[in-house]
Amino acid sequence: PHTTSSSKHQQQQPVPTHATLSHTLKMPQDAQQFFNSxxxxxxxxxxxIFSLTVLATFGISTPLHYYFSSSLIFRHFQLWRLITSIFFLGPFGFNFxxxxxxxxxxxxxxxxDVCNGNAADxxxxxxxxxxxxxxxxxxxxGIPFLGSCLLMYLVYIKCNMTPDVNLTLMFVPIQVKAVYFPWALLLLHVAMGQSPWVDLVGIFAxxxxxxxxxxxxxxxxxQILWTPSFLYKVFPPQSVGGGR
Structure with a gap:
């Protein structure tokens, strides 16, 4: 298990590794319609995600309370770190x-698309x-903040489920088939001087x-991957927008 000193985590902030992505959301004219969707x-x-960033940005909490530490989680029962370490995307700023x-x-x-709108799935x-x-x-x-890994995890799944869609990297005037897009991101991030491990972990997952x-x-x-039945009981199928 990997443990590090508090001072190291105080300095180390999660760096979003997909800030190069330019495939943007298609916002409908009606903002309320998009929100409800x-x-x-x-x-x-x-x-x-937004709440964690607000708490950290305004000093109500600190990333020291968020990072992944197997020792703190399993020996000191700070189980909230299983959530915060993966959903904290950093303080307010352009990267966030x-x-x-x-x-x-x-x-x-x-x-x-992949889970057919089912919250349980x-x-x-x-x-x-x-x-x-x-x-x-x-x-x-020993990656303390796993939010960028989670982003690549979702990117990889979606891109492989729609492999023939053309996507574009920001500042790079070329289109890439979706199936190759995670790897193109990885190479671009390495060329920018970033470590490949965050992307590789997300790709593996x-x-x-x-x-x-x-x-x-x-x-x-x-079929070998089944959603546990108790999740369907807690989160029965909803319409798009979560039935809010």
Whole structure:
């Protein structure tokens, strides 16, 4: 298990690794219509992300209370870090805004298109990704803030489910097929001097879900990834917009 000193985490802030993405949300003319179209799970996670940033930005809380630490989580029972380490996208600023919009876009599309708008299925999708991110990113690699890994996780899933869509990288006047887009992002981030590990962790986690959810059933005509029934009882199927 990886543990580090408090001073290190005080200085280390999560760096959004998808600030280069220019594939933007298509906002309908009616803002209220768009707001109401945000599916249930995505809607409440966005509130959580925004709240964590507000608390950290105004000094009500601190990233020291957010980062992933297996020692603090499992020995000192600070279980909230399982949530905060993955949904904290940094303090207010340009990078936060970009990351927030990217999460909105890809979370919305994954919940609607991959999970058919079912909150239970999407929560299970996020849970599988989170477990992989905790194990590989948090525990093995010691990445304290996993929000950028989560962004790449969602990007990878959506891009592989719609492989022939053309996407564009910001400041790079070329189009890339969606199936190659996560790798193009990875190469661009490395060229910008960023570590590849955050993206690789997200890609690995995304491929685990994509393989179990889509590839294995397609190859062997057998479903092995089932959403637990209790999630359907807690979060029964809702209409688009989460029934708000």
């Amino acid at each position: 945000i599916p249930f799970t995505t809607y409440y996670i966005l509130i959580l 805004i970009i990351s927030f919009l990217i999460f909105l876009q890809y979370s919305k599309e994954t919940e609607e 999407y929560i299970w999708c996020l849970s599988i990704g989170a477990m992989a991110l905790y194990l590989i990113g948090g525990w093995l690699l 995304g491929h685990v879900f994509y393989y179990l959810h889509h590839l294995y059933p397609k190859m062997y005509q057998k």
